Amino acid sequence: MWMRLIVKGKASDIYSFGVVLFEILCGKLVYTTSYHGINQQYLGPLAKNYYEQRKLDELVFEGIKEQIVPQSLSTFADIAYKCLHDERHLRPTAGQVVKQLKEALEFQVDCETWEPKLPSDYKAIIQESRTPEIYTTKKKKDLYDMQCEGILIQTGKVWFWLDSNNNSNEMVSATLFTYKNQSSQKWRRIHKSRFLSPSLSLDSCILGSLLAEFMITKLKISC
Numbered sequence: 214m215w216m217r218l219i220v221k222g223k224a225s226d227i228y229s230f231g232v233v234l235f236e237i238l239c240g241k242l243v244y245t246t247s248y249h250g251i252n253q254q255y256l257g258p259l260a261k262n263y264y265e266q267r268k269l270d271e272l273v274f275e276g277i278k279e280q281i282v283p284q285s286l287s288t289f290a291d292i293a294y295k296c297l298h299d300e301r302h303l304r305p306t307a308g309q310v311v312k313q314l315k316e317a318l319e320f321q322v323d324c325e326t327w328e329p330k331l332p333s334d335y336k337a338i339i340q341e342s343r344t345p346e347i348y349t350t351k352k353k354k355d356l357y358d359m360q361c362e363g364i365l366i367q368t369g370k371v372w373f374w375l376d377s378n379n380n381s382n383e384m385v386s387a388t389l390f391t392y393k394n395q396s397s398q399k400w401r402r403i404h405k406s407r408f409l410s411p412s413l414s415l416d417s418c419i420l421g422s423l424l425a426e427f428m429i430t431k432l433k434i435s436c
Contacts, residue, residue, distance in 0.1 A: 223306075224301035225301075226307075227296050227304045227305065228296055228297060230310065231257070231292075231296020231304075232257045234293035235297075236256060238260075238293065239272045240275075241272075243255065244256065260272060261297050264290060282321055284324075285317045286317075288316050289313075289314065324353050327353035327356075332360075338360070338364075338373060339356070342364050342366050360373070361374060362374065
């Protein structure tokens, strides 16, 4: 099949480069004598077939699979697959290939650089936000910047943010501390108060105490 597709020119060079990309990704030579019991398989059509069946993960070299981040892997595999298009005019240009490979590298560097700075449970924190789906395609640096600025979690009742030391902080909304039996509380005077008249209710004392306790940042030191 591959020999039938070869015609000298830039498009054939792109096809050949796509095969090289799959060699790197799969850790296999362009021509393998055996894979899964199938003899004499050419890597180009084999990788293309696995990609189309959404089984490319089975071909990826274990050493790469353990280190590469999902977005980098999918970006790399996408451009390699496009290089193998049967229609010569539908294969990407060299410039498009370079652009997408740079993007794959950026995803990898971004993850290795910024993920260690995020809380160990940052994925769970994102799931507690009002719109977790908007964070799924963002780079780790973008997630870090957003969490430094702060996001609402737990249906908008908790404000979460990272401080300058990468410590996790949460501020709880005062709306969580409302009292149903406010009318049952009576005014009372504090013994030896510096106030001349009864000016503090039991409700206000309790509310003030709770606010002082809960509105203080709860620090969780990131592991």
